[in-house]
Amino acid sequence: MDFVLPEFNAPNFESHAFISSPNVHTEEVIKNGVAPENFHATTIFPEYFKINNKWTLANNSRMDCVVVVSDDGLEVKEFRKLIVGDRVIVGRNEDATQGIYVHTNGFQSERQSDETFVFRTGRSRETSFSRDYDRLYELLRYEKDNGYIVFVLGPAVTFDQDSKKAIVSLIQKGYVHAVLAGNALATHDLEGELFKTALGQDIYTQVPISKGHYHHIDLINKARQYRSLEEFVIQEGICDGIVYACLKHNVPLILAGSIRDDGPLPGIIPNAYDAQDKMREYTKKSTTVLGLATQLHTIAVGNMTPSYQVVNSSIRPVFIYSVDVSEFVVNKLRDRGTLGATSIVTNIQDFLVNLNRNLH
Known part of the structure; x- marks a missing residue:
């Protein structure tokens, strides 16, 4: 059987929620290695940020970092690598209302059972692998x-x-x-x-x-x-x-x-x-x-x-x-x-x- 990568379902950025949302807000780092208060922390999922009215995906992401905006685009940075003057994205809403959108359902998955009560949903030594x-x-x-x-x-x-x-x-x-x-x-x-x-x-x-x-x-x-x-x-x-x-x-x-x-x-x-x-x-x-x-x-x-x-x-x-x-x-x-x-x-x-x- 030939392997086929799951398709990525991108957000619909033409919808009203995305068009009407504001651009992200940033604040500058004032001490090396310390992010501004209310910083946005990255997750494992694809994350988009609205900059100059355009939604941009953060590449090379990782969990528990911050996103820095520069003339070259977005950079996901560890806290220890922040330097004075870095413009860090702030905001804790991830639903586009602050120009931040975390896309949790980007990839198609196999159909799950519609049953509300089932056995053996965990991963244990009894699981068939x-x-x-x-x-x-x-x-x-x-x-x-x-x-x-x-x-x-x-x-x-x-x-x-x-x-x-x-x-x-x-x-x-x-x-x-x-x-x-x-x-x-x-x-x-x-x-x-x-x-x-x-x-x-x-x-x-x-x-x-x-x-x-x-x-x-x-x-x-x-x-x-x-x-x-x-x-x-x-x-x-x-x-x-x-x-x-x-x-x-x-x-x-x-x-x-x-x-x-x-x-x-x-x-x-x-x-x-x-x-x-x-x-x-x-x-x-x-x-x-x-x-x-x-x-x-x-x-x-x-x-x-x-x-x-x-x-x-x-x-x-x-x-x-x-x-x-x-x-x-x-x-x-x-x-x-x-x-x-x-x-x-x-x-x-x-x-x-x-x-x-x-x-x-």
Whole structure:
């Protein structure tokens, strides 16, 4: 089955409500990093602003930011990036009455049941995900050549030989356009290549190895002799694994530091805001995001990613998936504002193996 993107239903700006509405009001920033009172905060949805009697969509949006008006148009800015003189849109009404319109129903969706009382409407371990898998396969086949697929990976991906092989295979096949992760993902991936363990356990048998608890810190210590992960991989003769595959196939690997990191490895971005800015370079381009077995990184990336993307002057949806064995984790992303996310409750190793087997 060929995948077809949902059509975008734009607002009818010829209607009286939009024509009669005022232009947006702005106020200037008077202290760096501080927005004027009554600022408008962005959502995950497409947002339009009336400027000089014309409705304009904010591109490259993200949740919980402000919109700055300049001679070049609209810019969605984090609060910390505001500078004195920025003209920030103010107003809390989102129904066009203040020149601000948040379009929550822009994309067509499958017909929902008209029944007022039904069972099993949540996403839990009892949910059947067969249709979700099939739709994901169709989506990724389309996105491989027509979109930008970002994987957000937790270290559990590296704890099993088959799941490691699966993600490496997906990279080789072209289904991974960028990887966002932390120190642990790269550490245990490289530990697996040098020692065949992850956190001291054999990555196939799961049997703890004698003195295996030293392996990940031995790996970090050895890697820190080098200026970069690329130099480390070359000099140590590593020729497989996730890090190697990303380097070989020119897939950006963005590794954000954490307060709990060991070492860390060379190439980790230690400053949280620098890491956020680097990750944003790729969430701005993303059309599909898959967050796998990492609660914090998935929520962070979800909050940086809007529900839409402007590609070749057309508005299309951004698809976000949260996959974890914990119902709490997959549903927390939605609770934190990423309302369009699809949750799949399953063991991450099984998910990746299934994904790879069905994508060629």
